[in-house]
Amino acid sequence: MENIHSPKGLLTDLVTPMQDDGSLDSRGLGRLLDRVAGNCQAVLLASPRAGEGGFLDPDARARLLEDALLVLRGRKPVLIWFTNEDEDRTRQTLAILNRLRKRHAAEHAVFFVDAPLYYHSNRGLASLYQEYRELTGDGMFLLHNDPVLVGSTAKRLKRSNIRTAILKELSSLPHLAGLIFHGSLDRAGDYQKAVRAHPDFRIYDGDEEHFLDFPSMSGVVSCGANLLSSGWQTIMQSSLHLEGSSKNYPDFLRQIWDLGNFLRLVKKRYDASPAAVIKAVLAKEGVIESPFSHVPCPSAEALAGEIAAMMKDRPL
């Protein structure tokens, strides 16, 4: 698995379909994956925002990963967030997920995603990922830099962003394939400079708005793609110039502009609580069984109604 490049393009930040009791909705997961897989380059599972990873214990994440691998059957790479409350539990989660990955290794590319500052300081991160490498054998990793997420912990950490110098050091580790970035564009620029010596190290926009404004050439992690996967795929294709020639029809640019604005409007409605609102929409559409979410959002139903109406008016 050494030197496997992480995917480039649209990474769908998948919501975790659940039954009313909080258990995994496997059939809903299958339907959702079938709906999005054709329009993205990879799927991210159990992320802290859309995937509610912080509420999923190691066994729940393992079930989610196993079900997703069975549905996808190698069609797309799978990324799974393994960060937990503290270093020990994170290591334990990684060990469980890695056993599963090894079982499916012949067929699937699986990347482990970690937000290290959630449980660890900047100091010693390179050693930590060497340990993870030894623990997993040939596991590939992506970093997750999210200062809002880190700020939400009770712990008082000195820094909520990975230090640029530390990232530079980490990017030289062959099993670290990229970073999902939340934060200011200035910091994004600094990070990009820091990893320049490693052109295959990807920096994805974790913030959809950033990608719509100034797209990263590595791609975007999008929770909106749960709802509007073809729309996000179109914007991603256009942003990354994946097609050599522009479309010939005269209003192509107008269509892209309108589509981008539409995605922004939809995002505004799910932004405050993506898991709850997106699940409410998907449940209305019958894709998943229940709108249950660990993150309560009283206005989820109303917002979902608005989004559903918008999507009906503008079928993609």
Place this chain on the structure above:
Amino acid sequence: MAKPKRSGREILGQARQVLTIEAESILALVDKVGPSFVRAIEMILKSKGRVILTGMGKSGLIARKIAATLNSTGTPALFLHPAEAIHGDLGMVTHDDIVLAISNSGQTNEINMILPILKQMGTGVIGFTGRLDSSMAALCDEVIDVGVDREACPMGLAPTASTTAALAMGDALAVVLINQHRFSQDDFRRFHPGGSLGERLSVKLREIMLTGDRIPIVTLDTPIAEAIREMNVKDLGATLVVREDRTLEGIFTDGDIRRILLNNHPDLARPISSVMTPSPKTVDEDQTTLEALGLMELYEITHLAVVDRRHHVVGIVHLHDLLGREEFKINGKHPLP
């Protein structure tokens, strides 16, 4: 519904963001130029033909600009539209040429259609692309990475940082070729009749000639020694010789001094009229610098007297004044590079 107005701060913030992204895209190229760039330069230097630039859309515009830069810096180049190439223009390319194809995606159909044909012809192909794993990259002899981390324009409506990067890489190519060709100011003037040097060559002599007491000038009966003193003071390597009414009669130059000194018994008290060169070449003050330069080249001289209709001296020009004293030094103290 009226659009919400943006504050000046917001506008400037966005503009600065765009400029920062574009600047970073160029800086990133510093680490990307490597052996393939060197090999591309060698390919161009070895070729007996021209550099044919090609690209579609915005990349096509960048290709046109790079072609113009190469042409004006001594590397013959032309632009070939890929779509026109398919319909016959490919005939302008020979196996002696080098093709430089530009496509950020490396997936431009029109380019990828012509590259195999060019390869069959034996034409060398260099690619500028942001994707080293693209179809175009696979078809090129040398691939130069012009990929960027981030575009400055939303949703790919127009390539921004990527085209800036390609343009900058084109400039790098052209400038390196200048140095490799040992491109001289003479070449520059030849290729830039409209440029700053070219401009100088088109100005009227009245704008650059030396006038008044800056003209080295003596009368016919001035002793040779006195004439040499005049030349020394005015520091122009020559003096004009005139009648009392300033009608031009002759010129006395450094060369004439050397010839006098070769005489065993030079008599420096003799009048200058006895040793001067009579009827020197003259120009009109309304003639151009280029015309004066042509006369100097034709007669292998470095001075021209400027006279009016009555053949009265109104000025003098030296080769230095025609080409710019700060730029051209031919007196041996500041040799040409």
